Amino acid sequence: MRYLLRFLRRHPAELGRLAWWSAVEAVPAVLSGQAVAHAVDRGFLAGQPRTGLAWLGLLAAAVVLGAAGTRNTYRCLAGLAEPLRDDLVTRVVGGALRSAAGGGDGRGAVARLTHQVEIVRDTFAGAVMTLRGFLFAVTGALLGLAALAPRLALAVAAPILAGLALFAATLPAMVARQRAYVHADEELADRAGLAFAGLRDVVACGAEDRVAAALAGPVDGQAAAERAVARMTAVRGLSLAVAGWLPVVVVLLATPWLIRGGLTAGAVLGALTYLLHGVQPALNTLIGGLGGGGVRLTVTLERILRAAGPGPAAGPASAARQPDTADVSLRGVTFSYGRHAEPVVRDLDLDLRDGDHLAIVGPSGIGKSTLVALLAGTLRPGRGEARLGGTRLADLDARTLARHRVLIPQEAYVFSGTLRDNLRYLRPAATDRDLDRAVDAVGLRDLVERLGGYPATVTPDRLSAGERQLVALARAYLSPARLALLDEATCHLDAAGEARAERAFADRPGPLVVVAHRVTSALRADRILLLDGRNAILGTDESLRRTAPLYRAIVGHWDGPGPAPSAEPARLLGETDGLQPVARTGLAENGGDVVADGAWRQMQLRGDLLRRHPGRDDTEHVQLPR
Numbered sequence: 001m002r003y004l005l006r007f008l009r010r011h012p013a014e015l016g017r018l019a020w021w022s023a024v025e026a027v028p029a030v031l032s033g034q035a036v037a038h039a040v041d042r043g044f045l046a047g048q049p050r051t052g053l054a055w056l057g058l059l060a061a062a063v064v065l066g067a068a069g070t071r072n073t074y075r076c077l078a079g080l081a082e083p084l085r086d087d088l089v090t091r092v093v094g095g096a097l098r099s100a101a102g103g104g105d106g107r108g109a110v111a112r113l114t115h116q117v118e119i120v121r122d123t124f125a126g127a128v129m130t131l132r133g134f135l136f137a138v139t140g141a142l143l144g145l146a147a148l149a150p151r152l153a154l155a156v157a158a159p160i161l162a163g164l165a166l167f168a169a170t171l172p173a174m175v176a177r178q179r180a181y182v183h184a185d186e187e188l189a190d191r192a193g194l195a196f197a198g199l200r201d202v203v204a205c206g207a208e209d210r211v212a213a214a215l216a217g218p219v220d221g222q223a224a225a226e227r228a229v230a231r232m233t234a235v236r237g238l239s240l241a242v243a244g245w246l247p248v249v250v251v252l253l254a255t256p257w258l259i260r261g262g263l264t265a266g267a268v269l270g271a272l273t274y275l276l277h278g279v280q281p282a283l284n285t286l287i288g289g290l291g292g293g294g295v296r297l298t299v300t301l302e303r304i305l306r307a308a309g310p311g312p313a314a315g316p317a318s319a320a321r322q323p324d325t326a327d328v329s330l331r332g333v334t335f336s337y338g339r340h341a342e343p344v345v346r347d348l349d350l351d352l353r354d355g356d357h358l359a360i361v362g363p364s365g366i367g368k369s370t371l372v373a374l375l376a377g378t379l380r381p382g383r384g385e386a387r388l389g390g391t392r393l394a395d396l397d398a399r400t401l402a403r404h405r406v407l408i409p410q411e412a413y414v415f416s417g418t419l420r421d422n423l424r425y426l427r428p429a430a431t432d433r434d435l436d437r438a439v440d441a442v443g444l445r446d447l448v449e450r451l452g453g454y455p456a457t458v459t460p461d462r463l464s465a466g467e468r469q470l471v472a473l474a475r476a477y478l479s480p481a482r483l484a485l486l487d488e489a490t491c492h493l494d495a496a497g498e499a500r501a502e503r504a505f506a507d508r509p510g511p512l513v514v515v516a517h518r519v520t521s522a523l524r525a526d527r528i529l530l531l532d533g534r535n536a537i538l539g540t541d542e543s544l545r546r547t548a549p550l551y552r553a554i555v556g557h558w559d560g561p562g563p564a565p566s567a568e569p570a571r572l573l574g575e576t577d578g579l580q581p582v583a584r585t586g587l588a589e590n591g592g593d594v595v596a597d598g599a600w601r602q603m604q605l606r607g608d609l610l611r612r613h614p615g616r617d618d619t620e621h622v623q624l625p626r
């Protein structure tokens with residue numbers, strides 16, 4: 001309201017013109033009762049029909065004059081509504097640009113807010129017309145009535161004022177309910193829009209019931225908000241009944257008394273004319289117009305001004321931060337799946353730069369996928385900090401994350417649809433040329449040709465696990481994200497297929513992290529991160545073979561059963577020459593357990609261990625030499 005009042009104060013000339021033409025428009029309202037009263041009393045009842053017709057003719061002329069006034073009020077209205085729209089569009093675009101400069105989605109804001117600007121412009125114009133129409137028509141009618149029958153004017157003014165007071169008292173509640181309705185409506189639209197956009201994935205994952213349950217709340221919320229608005233509409237009807245109809249009843253009930261008091265039949269008819277053709281339509285328009293459009297105006301305007309606010313910080317999407325590069329840094333990262341659970345990743349430091357190629361190696365269940373999820377930002381560290389391009393991963397929203405990193409899990413996601421849609425899933429604007437490049441790079445060409453090209457429909461369960469992985473790899477290769485995380489994403493490919501796909505990703509800009517499934521995969525990487533459940537050790541194949549028995553055990557397992565490593569137990573587990581420790585634990589320093597019993601079990605290396613330590617009967621724990 002403050003904004004609108006300030007705006008109106010800045011346009012006094014337009015307001016003056018509008019008032020003048022509104023007064024002209026109200027001439028028939030002022031004359032109507034008088035003309036009817038005189039036409040009856042001095043004309044038709046006095047046996048002077050010509051006089052009666054002359055008064056009616058005068059009223060008709062006043063109506064023509066009023067129509068000219070109405071026409072000009074619309075011209076004046078444009079002089080207010082268009083500058084208001086210009087002012088709002090300027091604010092909206094300014095706010096959106098500031099937001100876009102801060103990394104937000106400026107285009108979306110412009111599209112959304114310009115639509116709302118049109119709503120404000122229309123409802124503002126409606127509210128101005130309604131208000132000034134009401135003021136002039138009711139004032140004119142009451143002045144005419146006061147001239148015709150002063151006591152009657154006083155009697156009808158009371159219910160009119162009572163009805164208006166009731167309306168004014170309920171207006172804030174109406175605004176609140178309308179605002180709640182708009183919010184509920186928007187929330188439902190947002191949630192439903194999200195669900196519809198992901199419908200294919202929802203069906204593919206069998207999450208229909210879950211999504212339906214998640215949408216049930218907003219649907220109920222919107223229905224409740226709409227019922228509350230409907231209840232307020234009933235209150236609006238009551239205000240209209242009191243202000244519009246009660247005065248008519250008052251006149252009818254008072255007629256015998258008024259006639260006895262000297263009021264003529266024509267004057268009574270004139271009074272009814274003022275009420276039924278002047279006051280009542282004006283009230284109807286005011287209560288209906290302000291109760292609906294006016295409330296919508298207030299709520300929508302409030303949203304625009306808040307979203308388009310003055311500073312960059314107020315922009316709707318300005319909070320969405322963007323990483324500068326695809327560099328990754330983990331500092332002291334510790335993560336466990338439950339508050340009292342043993343950490344899966346503990347106190348880990350790691351840096352990845354553009355062009356780095358890191359392989360993660362470790363026994364099954366040791367935390368490789370967990371670490372990848374921490375790097376991808378799908379899990380958040382319990383302690384420590386994970387950053388992508390200098391920004392905390394926790395501060396990046398899902399959309400931003402998707403633009404900067406791509407994670408390909410072991411279970412490749414392929415949906416029923418065309419091959420083109422499957423491949424363009426992470427980059428919808430990709431051309432067929434882009435697709436060709438990705439397809440050739442990861443080795444998907446044979447499958448594309450066998451299926452019949454990009455328009456061919458893909459049925460996921462008719463593809464082999466390896467073929468599905470190739471589709472997922474090509475899709476990830478195409479994605480705009482620079483950081484690529486392959487979590488055993490090539491485990492169903494043969495060694496040559498895996499080599500080709502990994503090389504393609506290594507040649508792509510940005511860091512590459514691969515959870516190694518074969519020794520060759522680890523060999524291709526510049527650095528290898530060995531996870532053993534307590535320590536994480538960074539090295540190369542050469543340094544880890546030389547000094548990390550667990551690595552030798554894993555690699556030996558991959559290479560096939562062979563003779564047990566010849567190193568003595570002390571050297572097997574204790575030496576870390578040439579390795580860069582990236583995680584520290586007190587246990588490692590004071591010679592505690594280095595291999596978690598669960599990890600050994602999951603490695604199914606218990607046999608190996610027993611072979612290496614034939615004297616031990618406790619296979620659960622292996623102690624470091626002190």
Ligand SMILES: Nc1ncnc2c1ncn2[C@@H]1O[C@H](COP(=O)(O)OP(=O)(O)OP(=O)(O)O)[C@@H](O)[C@H]1O
Pocket residue numbers: 337344362363364365366367368369370371
């Ligand atoms: N959502 C979860 N909730 C609880 N524990 C989990 C969850 N996901 C994994 N874990 C546990 O965390 C540990 C590490 O699991 P993770 O999947 O990271 O290991 P991994 O090294 O990738 O295993 P694999 O090589 O078998 O894929 C395991 O003990 C696992 O049981």
